[in-house]
Amino acid sequence: MKLVDSLLSSFVKMKYKRVEGMLADPIACQQELMRSFVEEAKHTAFGKDHAFDEIHTYEDFKQRVPLRNYEQLLPYIERIKSGEKDVLWKGRPAFFGKTSGTTSNTKYIPVTKDSLKNHIGGGQYAPLTYSHKNNKLAFLKGKSLFFSDGHFFEEINGIKTAPISTIGNSCVPWWYKWLRLPSDEINAIPDYKERIEAMIDLAEANDIRIIVAMPVWLLVFLRSLKSKTGKDFNELFPNFQLLILSGMDYEPFMPEIKKYINMPFDVFETYPSTEGLLAYQDRLNERGMQLILNNGIFFEFVAVDTLGKEHVDRVSLNDVKPGVNYALVLNTNAGLWGYINGDTVRFKSVFPHRIEITGRIAQYISAFGEHVTVEETEKSISETAAACSATIVEYTVAPNIKDDGSLPYHEWFIEFGQTPDNMEEFARLLDIQICARNFSYKDVVMHKAIEPLKITVVPKGGFETYLKASGKTGLQQKVPHARNDYQFAGQLKKVLSI
Secondary structure, eight states, X not given: OHHHXXXXXXXXXXXXXXXXXXXXXXXXHHHHHHHHHHHHHTTSHHHHHTTGGGOOSHHHHHHHSOOBOHHHHHHHXXXXXXXXXXXXXXXXXXXXXXXXXXXXXXXXXXXXXXXXXXXXXXXXXXXXXXXXXXXXXXXXXXXXXXXXXXXXOEEETTEEEEOHHHHHHHXXXXXXXXXXXXXXXXXTXXXXXXXXXXXXXXXXXXXXXXXXXXXXXXXXXXHHHHHHHOOOHHHHOTTOOEEEEESSOOGGGHHHHHHHSOSOOEEEEEXXXXXXXXXXXXXXXXXXXXXXXXXXXXXXXXXXXXXXXXXXXXXXXXXXXXXXXXXXXXXXXXXXXXXXXXXEEEEEETTTTEEEEEEESSOEEOTTXXXXXXXXXXXXXXXXXXXXXXXXXXXXXXXXXXXXXXXXXXEEEEEXXXXXXXXXXXXXXHHHHHHHHOHHHHHHHHTTSSEEEEEEEOOTTHHHHHHHHTTOOSTTOOOXXXXXXXXXXXXXXXXXXX
């Protein structure tokens, strides 16, 4: 065993050198990426349209590359789909990453052979950092359970198309496939319930030491695991050590997760997206994630309060400041340029460049001028649940505007793991929490422009039922935690008859 530990330790130190190089000079890493991207793409259609051969500095780059959302980039995407090459990046993409997102219909994000490294290589940063900094090797001696979308591909004019987790799974090195569960065969089971059953059977027969998942889908698995086996988690997996979560703020879900994972374990957070793996938690027991700055993404940042104005505060990593709420802008070696991906982040520190996700540009409620953000809803429901000895499985919030002349209100749809004893008290405390975090919301409630929030309880498994009924059973599908319209809420009510 000492020999195994020594070999693992040497392997981790060798691989971690790439992380150390990034941390030593992050600005140089980003400047080199911008320079190399422009050089690689100057002969593409996009490069010619935007005079890449005249770009020498970041100021040149900003002048020639406008900010774009997906819809504004779509004409170039359509040219790629039609069979044209050298459009956004040299050649044609190896894949399209398919995603529904939360702000648009289906998106097709180019994934090139170069950008695959963003996903596969970037995925190593969290476990490497966890092991290297904390001298923890035990989790490397067993299997990892990785939740991904089903192993199904479509084709668009010869380009394979699937969710990014499916693409990543199909391209990982052989040695990682040996360490990772489930197999491609299990991921190819069409019925999600049957796939979960097969995952449970496989997990029971293996030494699971690490799980990588989104919180909501992890809970689906944990509930099924307990129901099928009748055993406690620590009895099934006594060597379990590390949980890597992604996709949303996990704090509201952690009490419910701990009900099932009834043993000590560490938690690390990552920030994956269809565009690339963007950041990873770098400190045990401290929230905040280190941006991945040397792995195929040149980052820009726009102060959210300047979006849509004549003067947009657009900066590179060199000029970011802690505490500012930024819209994230990505430039990648898949040919995304000035791409606003819809997420908002805030720097907890610079040098090291550690961020926290604050929400989505389009995930907020401001039907009455209150501008309640996802960050405010997540922190408020988490603290209220803790105060009321309740646990949260999933939730969404929307403005309910009546047409009968009665006052509108924020309607919270909540699926509880542990239901509070007094729902009225829960609603009252939740409203207090939102008021404390958002003075504009407090103002419209106090002045009786809207009523205090109201709660609609979603039955057990309700959100999962809705996603399945809507054809959104992929593991990367997300419930929007805040919408500025009633569309999602109305569909939820209709499907669940609540």
